[in-house]
Amino acid sequence: LVFRQRENWNDRANLHMAGDYCGLGRLLADPDAISAELAFDIGRFGGLAGKQVMHLQCHVGTDTIGFARRGAARVVGLDLSETSLAHARAIADKAGVDVEYVHANVYDARQAVSGDFDLVYTSIGFLLAADVVQWARVIASLLKPGGTFFIRDDHPMFMTIGEDVSDG
Numbered sequence: 001l002v003f004r005q006r007e008n009w010n011d012r013a014n015l016h017m018a019g020d021y022c023g024l025g026r027l028l029a030d031p032d033a034i035s036a037e038l039a040f041d042i043g044r045f046g047g048l049a050g051k052q053v054m055h056l057q058c059h060v061g062t063d064t065i066g067f068a069r070r071g072a073a074r075v076v077g078l079d080l081s082e083t084s085l086a087h088a089r090a091i092a093d094k095a096g097v098d099v100e101y102v103h104a105n106v107y108d109a110r111q112a113v114s115g116d117f118d119l120v121y122t123s124i125g126f127l128l129a130a131d132v133v134q135w136a137r138v139i140a141s142l143l144k145p146g147g148t149f150f151i152r153d154d155h156p157m158f159m160t161i162g163e164d165v166s167d168g
Contacts, residue, residue: 027062028094034066037123041152045119048072054117054142056106061088061099063123068097076117078102078109107131109138116144123152 027033034042049071055064058077061084067075077099079085085101092099104112120142139149 024062024091027065028091031096032069034069035062037152038063038066041150042066042070044150045148048119051118052076052115052144054078054109054113054120056109056120056122056139058088058101059084061085061091061101063121064088064099064101065092065095065097067119067121068092068099069095072119074100074115076100076102076113078104078106078112080105107134107138110141113142116147117142118144118147120147120149122150 027035048067051072052074053067053072053076055061055067055075055077058064058079059081061077064075064077075098077085077088079088079101080103082103085103088099088101092101102109102112120139122139143149
């Protein structure tokens with residue numbers, strides 16, 4: 001199952017990079033820009049200066065670079081797709097941000113990274129996790145005492161109907 005998931009995300013990464021995925025052009029042109037997805041929630045995290053941030057299931061890192069741009073001391077993006085991470089590293093380099101990218105299955109995140117995090121963040125794609133209980137245990141193991149876990153996702157059924165919610 002993990003192999004098929006990885007291959008699926010490898011394919012998606014290449015497809016996503018064929019266009020202006022998540023406003024990539026704007027992210028690269030404007031050194032203060034963050035992704036629209038992250039902008040929706042950035043105010044919920046309080047000040048990020050000096051914080052340790054883990055972005056699980058980061059895909060190509062368009063959300064991840066926003067944490068670095070908002071002053072986090074350490075930003076780690078983790079994903080199971082080597083192709084996604086190759087794109088994420090290239091995007092971070094072009095954007096001039098310092099992000100550590102780690103290749104691992106989300107269930108192996110605790111073994112793959114050192115340290116504990118003030119914020120563990122995940123966005124679109126979580127609900128596809130095969131074992132939500134184990135996934136939650138991993139998140140708990142990554143958090144500092146008093147740390148914050150934040151999730152943004154959609155129900156997969158909504159994703160299948162292509163509902164236009166651009167007007168909110």
